[in-house]
Amino acid sequence: MRIDQFIDKTIMMSLLVALLLFCSCGGGGGDNPIIPPYPVIVIPSNLTFSVEIVGSTSNLPYGDGSGTIKIDVSATNAVSYGFRPGTGGEENNATGTFEYTYKESGTNTFTIDVLAYSSTGNSIKSSKDITIMVTATSNLVWSDEFDSGTTPDTTKWTYDLGDGCPNVCGWGNNESQYYTSRIDNVSIENGILKIKAKKENYQGYEYTSARLKTQGKFSFKYGKIEIRAKLPEGGGTWPAIWMLGSNITTVGWPACGEIDIMEHIGNDLGTIHESIHTPSSYGATVNTKTINVADASTAFHIYAVNWTSDKIEFLIDNKVYYTYNPSTKNSDTWPFNANQFIILNVAMGGNFGGSIDPNFVQGTMEIDYVRVYQ
16 A cells, blocks of 8 residues: 555544544533434324213113213223213223213213323223113102002002992993903012903903002102003003092192193004193193003003102103193192002093903903102
8 A cells, every 4th residue: 555545544543533522422511412312202092982871771761860980991002091081071091891870960061081191191082872860869658569468558559349239330441441450460470560451241340450549548749750661452452540639629629739640542552641630631631641662561660750849740761751841830730749649441442441351251451669759
């Protein structure tokens, strides 16, 4: 190698070393900080979640009235989750499970937001709308679960007997049955009250049945009454769950007021009638609503009324279908400021039940329980 080539190569090496020293050393004698690479951002993905409405069934789609939901959520790259139930605020945890109870009474719709958070604080969100029912907190003040004995408890129930004569023959509706208290017409079997309408010759009538009532045993003013029942089939059957004012013996009907929690006609299976009778509208009352419950005669449903000082709500399976709330409340429109007693019966034919199927033999209304809350 020539000497000039050696010198040039030496100079180049020296310059390269000097440049490296300059880049790695600070002018003040201290070390310069090593610049790190750009930070990695983690974003969650694949967010999925489910909401269970506690007590929800095909018959109770909005839950059992407790107002409670349970949420399960998962996401890829998530270290924690946020839950916004639609009533303000957010709660967080790392498990992905969350339980919440709504407090607002009635049937309401809420938007639920669920968030997944990553280790770098980034998040994604998903939402669902739910409709849930919350039953107002109240106390059970009277009930019959029909869990003992073979006949109704005589401390809770009494009977209307016969054909209504001489005061109201045909019970005011041209009905065709003769009411009895025989075990043939009313019994308790396996925790179920059974009111049986039968085709038979008895006391000059072709049909027998039973009509139970709490008159003189129990009555109440304001509250919620629930009856879980399965209704009879058969053309001409007319099952009813209803109430009358306890003052009927002094003021008469309709001045006492009548609340028809449930009426059903065997000639129109699945159509439930909810009605109010007052001096302002009775008989073929305008204060009524019909609801289709296709399996009313093959499955149990909960028929209920919420009765307050200013309105009466009719419910089936905890859903409100009809509300009676007249703008003017007086003795003609609102005789519902006095106690009422409970009536359970199956009539045959009459003005409302219509023609009786000539092939009818027997029809039974089954009642699981009657409960009153205040």
